[in-house]
Amino acid sequence: MACRPRTILLITVVAAVITFAVVQDRVTAAGARRYVALQRDAAAGQRQSVAIDEVVKPAVRQSVHQGLVWSGAVLAAGVALAALIGRSRRA
Numbered sequence: 684m685a686c687r688p689r690t691i692l693l694i695t696v697v698a699a700v701i702t703f704a705v706v707q708d709r710v711t712a713a714g715a716r717r718y719v720a721l722q723r724d725a726a727a728g729q730r731q732s733v734a735i736d737e738v739v740k741p742a743v744r745q746s747v748h749q750g751l752v753w754s755g756a757v758l759a760a761g762v763a764l765a766a767l768i769g770r771s772r773r774a
Contacts, residue, residue: 686768687768688765688766688768688769688772689765691761691764691765691768692761692762692765694761695757695758695760695761695762695764695765696758696761698757698761699754699755699757699758699761700754702750702753702754702757703750703751703753703754704750706746706749706750706753706754707746707747707749707750708746709746710742710745710746710749710750711739711742711743711746713742714738714739714741714742714743714745714746715739715742717738717742718733718735718738718739721733721738
């Protein structure tokens with residue numbers, strides 16, 4: 684089955700969006716879990732309480748950055764593949 688470069692690009696964009704969403708969700712969730720762990724320690728008297736913004740804001744910033752990096756990698760690979768196939772079809 685031969686795929687046209689346009690089809691590959693469409694699939695790549697969808698995969699990049701999904702990749703961004705999954706990576707962003709997982710990194711943000713890790714930040715939320717860290718906040719809960721810190722609050723549990725504070726409730727047990729092992730440390731001082733922290734505000735949610737102190738933990739979650741950096742996690743969200745990192746999650747967006749990581750999501751853009753990984754989705755960019757997916758997008759670059761898909762564009763390269765589409766270009767390769769486009770060149771081979773012309774030859």
